[in-house]
Amino acid sequence: MHSEQIKAWAVSRSIYMGGNVLEIDPYNRLSIKPQILNEHMVSFGNRKELVFTNENLLKLHRVGFSLPEIGFLMSHPFQALKKINLLRKIGSSLKANVRSKAYLRLLLAVGLEATAVHLNEDKKCRSIIGSDKGIVEFYLDGDPLPLASLYKKEGSVWTVTITALQKKAKVRISFKSVDVGIKSCLGQLNPQVCSALGDYTIDGYLPLMDKIGYCARITGHDLPILGS
Amino acid sequence: MRSRSNSDQLFKRAASVIPGGTYGHLSPASSLPRHFAHFCSSGKGVYFHDVDQNEWMDFMCAYGAVIHGYQNPIIESAIEKQRSVGTVFNHPHEVSIELAEKLTQLVDFASWSVFAKNGSDLTTWSIRVAREHTKRTFVVKARGAYHGVDAWCDPGMGGRIESDRADILEFEWNDLEQLEGIFKARKDQIAAVILTPYHHAAFAPSVMPEEGFWAGVRNLCHKNGTILVLDDVRAGWRLHEKGSHKYFGFSPDMTVYSKALGNGYAISACVGIPELKNAASEVFLTGSCWSDAVAMRAALTSLEICEKDSVASLVLDKGKYFCSGLENLALEFNFKLRMTGPTSMPYPWFDGDDNLYRIQNFCQIASKYGLFFHPHHNWFISNAHDQVSLDKALALARSSFEEMQNEL
Numbered sequence: 001m002h003s004e005q006i007k008a009w010a011v012s013r014s015i016y017m018g019g020n021v022l023e024i025d026p027y028n029r030l031s032i033k034p035q036i037l038n039e040h041m042v043s044f045g046n047r048k049e050l051v052f053t054n055e056n057l058l059k060l061h062r063v064g065f066s067l068p069e070i071g072f073l074m075s076h077p078f079q080a081l082k083k084i085n086l087l088r089k090i091g092s093s094l095k096a097n098v099r100s101k102a103y104l105r106l107l108l109a110v111g112l113e114a115t116a117v118h119l120n121e122d123k124k125c126r127s128i129i130g131s132d133k134g135i136v137e138f139y140l141d142g143d144p145l146p147l148a149s150l151y152k153k154e155g156s157v158w159t160v161t162i163t164a165l166q167k168k169a170k171v172r173i174s175f176k177s178v179d180v181g182i183k184s185c186l187g188q189l190n191p192q193v194c195s196a197l198g199d200y201t202i203d204g205y206l207p208l209m210d211k212i213g214y215c216a217r218i219t220g221h222d223l224p225i226l227g228s
Numbered sequence: 229m230r231s232r233s234n235s236d237q238l239f240k241r242a243a244s245v246i247p248g249g250t251y252g253h254l255s256p257a258s259s260l261p262r263h264f265a266h267f268c269s270s271g272k273g274v275y276f277h278d279v280d281q282n283e284w285m286d287f288m289c290a291y292g293a294v295i296h297g298y299q300n301p302i303i304e305s306a307i308e309k310q311r312s313v314g315t316v317f318n319h320p321h322e323v324s325i326e327l328a329e330k331l332t333q334l335v336d337f338a339s340w341s342v343f344a345k346n347g348s349d350l351t352t353w354s355i356r357v358a359r360e361h362t363k364r365t366f367v368v369k370a371r372g373a374y375h376g377v378d379a380w381c382d383p384g385m386g387g388r389i390e391s392d393r394a395d396i397l398e399f400e401w402n403d404l405e406q407l408e409g410i411f412k413a414r415k416d417q418i419a420a421v422i423l424t425p426y427h428h429a430a431f432a433p434s435v436m437p438e439e440g441f442w443a444g445v446r447n448l449c450h451k452n453g454t455i456l457v458l459d460d461v462r463a464g465w466r467l468h469e470k471g472s473h474k475y476f477g478f479s480p481d482m483t484v485y486s487k488a489l490g491n492g493y494a495i496s497a498c499v500g501i502p503e504l505k506n507a508a509s510e511v512f513l514t515g516s517c518w519s520d521a522v523a524m525r526a527a528l529t530s531l532e533i534c535e536k537d538s539v540a541s542l543v544l545d546k547g548k549y550f551c552s553g554l555e556n557l558a559l560e561f562n563f564k565l566r567m568t569g570p571t572s573m574p575y576p577w578f579d580g581d582d583n584l585y586r587i588q589n590f591c592q593i594a595s596k597y598g599l600f601f602h603p604h605h606n607w608f609i610s611n612a613h614d615q616v617s618l619d620k621a622l623a624l625a626r627s628s629f630e631e632m633q634n635e636l
Contacts, residue, residue: 128385134583169583190248192248192249192255192256192257193243195257195261196239196261197239197261198261202257204584205431206257206431214385
């Protein structure tokens with residue numbers, strides 16, 4: 001994938017992940033599962049009613065609005081409008097800017113999804129992560145279950161889940177508070193400083209977290225202020 | 229948990245004016261940030277104090293930079309004399325010649341020596357000397373090996389461009405076949421092979437050279453006209469009084485030393501064979517305070533003590549006592565702990581603990597007892613460790629194992 005395509009793919013995957021976190025019903029959620037149509041366009045769902053160029057997807061991320069491809073939209077305008085509404089719902093949830101655990105989980109999962117795309121597709125991130133694999137779990141301090149996990153199995157790609165995995169994590173990060181978690185997702189905290197002062201704790205195989213953290217910052221640079 | 233309010237306050241102050249608060253291997257993020265102190269206030273012998281007046285028994289020795297203990301009186305007295313006449317001048321001080329003479333006398337293959345401040349200064353310079361001598365481009369290193377902070381080898385991720393490592397080739401430690409393959413693929417193009425005496429990567433158990441490894445490397449370099457550089461920055465003077473190559477029985481073409489060389493005073497040295505002396509004089513080398521007579525006096529005195537007291541043998545023996553004691557204690561509590569690497573700088577590894585939770589837990593508990601055991605880096609034994617301190621450490625380690633077992 002070329003750079004613009006990676007970013008656009010990350011945006012569309014993140015939107016879809018947002019739908020997962022918001023527990024949009026499975027039928028509607030699947031209807032916006034992104035598909036790469038070609039190197040310039042992404043479709044939300046199989047039926048190609050809602051198709052964006054990469055450029056317009058990036059505009060959508062940047063300004064919150066952009067035009068889908070009209071030709072595709074006109075084929076099933078009603079279905080397309082339903083999907084646009086879903087996208088708007090996800091978008092406004094991301095911009096809600098509330099200090100809640102649900103909001104933290106949304107930001108985290110969406111950010112991790114964009115990072116996963118970079119880990120899988122971006123040349124620099126791929127070279128940094130190399131052959132590393134395993135589970136990285138993100139917790140809110142005191143919670144028994146993770147908010148979200150990023151993982152890679154042998155022979156697979158980096159994937160995000162909001163369901164607890166059964167296997168032991170290679171590394172665990174735990175946010176001291178919702179506020180710390182949200183600021184961290186928005187790239188407003190220095191990881192070295194926060195870790196030193198106990199705003200979050202990291203246990204397990206630190207080099208994996210270092211690499212993922214660095215790639216997450218590359219992602220944040222490519223697609224800034226996701227959700228803010 | 230021990231008190232840490234001053235540590236945290238200082239760290240907040242630091243973070244406002246220093247990127248990340250503290251950087252590099254001293255960054256709290258790379259160890260146990262909520263269990264270790266962020267700042268030290270003083271050290272003597274095998275103990276140091278943090279800024280919250282907690283006393284720690286040290287098993288990191290300033291990450292290897294201290295071999296005779298903090299504030300060794302002989303070294304401190306020698307440098308006080310030097311300091312009283314000055315440290316950096318317009319010209320080098322005579323002590324630079326004395327130190328070069330000492331190193332070339334100690335290190336059997338060496339006929340010359342140069343000085344800088346850090347290991348990185350001279351690992352990078354040494355490969356340039358090899359390139360100058362051979363008129364070749366490529367450098368081979370072991371995968372995962374640390375040779376310093378420069379872009380061709382640093383373990384970080386930032387500030388790097390693709391070309392930084394375009395001429396660096398890697399092979400798996402101990403895999404002579406792979407190394408031979410690299411030599412075949414890059415015939416007459418490899419300037420240097422740079423290796424540490426044994427493989428001491430962070431976050432992983434140390435790996436000693438297999439039987440025949442060093443002879444094989446030496447032979448391949450010789451056959452291909454490639455310079456063999458030994459990065460003895462971390463291990464130097466803890467394995468053998470005359471350099472770690474003697475411990476493993478081979479002869480490099482250049483060796484870089486630092487860390488223990490100055491017992492805490494910033495100095496590094498590169499020594500080399502006569503054939504490289506001309507190339508060494510062609511590759512520019514300087515630094516603002518690299519002619520620091522105080523650090524050179526510290527190094528000279530440190531080397532004299534190392535030689536007179538056979539310090540490398542002593543720290544290996546002390547380490548052996550400590551490592552076997554610790555392994556046996558672990559077994560008593562049904563933990564399988566292996567102290568990997570040489571006993572003077574052992575890396576602790578619990579079998580099956582690939583994700584490092586157990587070692588982190590053990591070091592966290594040990595920190596409550598004032599033991600500075602690092603979970604991700606090899607430890608260091610200094611000559612200030614004695615029977616009393618090692619026995620005390622083992623007794624505290626027993627309590628730590630007991631507590632860890634109770635937590636299960």
